[in-house]
Amino acid sequence: MIKKFFTIITVLLFALMVLPLLRQIAPFEELAPVAAAYAEQGPDQLGAANLVTSVIVTYRGLDTLGEVTVLFIATAGVGFLLRRDEEDQLPGDGVPRETPREASELLGSGSMLLFPLLMLFGVYIFLHGHLTPGGGFQGGVVIASAMLLLMLARVSFHLNHLIISLVESLSGFFYVAIGVLGLILAAGFLDNRILPLGEFGTLLSAGAIPIIYSLVGLKVGTELTNVLGTMRLTRTQQEEDV
């Protein structure tokens, strides 16, 4: 009872603390100076039709690199922790375990139809990131969900970890390499003007943005596929896999 009383007092004090902030909230009538500068100069400077992408990939490119790094560390953590789990397993404690059920006909046929479409859609999203909403992260997640569909539909499906880690490492490497190229050839790290800007609004425009977003898409897609693949297997299946 007295514990609850203290909780309520704490919440009320916290509310009192943030109350003055509430009064200062006013709807934004105009863009902040930095945002206004991006909105005015963005299309001419970087040649990307989707302004959000030019901010994410170029103006705030370093932040995006940080986000990709965070995702990479999270993936590595999942892989590391779940591997440990498997090594701790006592060998040969012959407990019979149920084998996973085969997927239904509906899921099997549906996945055959949907998998290529989903893959194509994911690639479309990150290739057109500089023209339409979406980009590397969204496209990567769509690719990972296509792989998930395949894993759900086929019990015996195994990821090729060599290809996954190869694609993941190479795309990460080339992402940073393009950033360094921008430092040498253009105005700064991750500057997209190392390639000609091209015609505004076409697929081959906006300099290096489509390349960077494709690399981000591949990296995110393979990382998330790896997370799903690692988490899908129960310990028994992991042993059989090794």
Place this chain on the structure above:
Amino acid sequence: MSIVIIGTFGAIMIAAAIFAIYSQNILSAIISAGVISLLASIIYILLAAPDVAMTEAAIGSGLTTVVFLLALRRIQVNQAEKEDGSAEEVIDD
């Protein structure tokens, strides 16, 4: 018009969040957490932020839900194995 839709969805989101906390069934809690993200992504579209809406729909309501479900299954399998193991030890003694 859009303010009404946003208000309705916001109310449903709060209700779903409270349900996710107080639900005894973890599966329903995970699903309702996914519903929150789905409604959030619709609100983002209404607020003219399609990029954020795509991210929220794909990651928040899709991938996160799947990862939670997979984690739930792993926990349940591990618990079942542990219970099996302890039962066997009792028999051995």
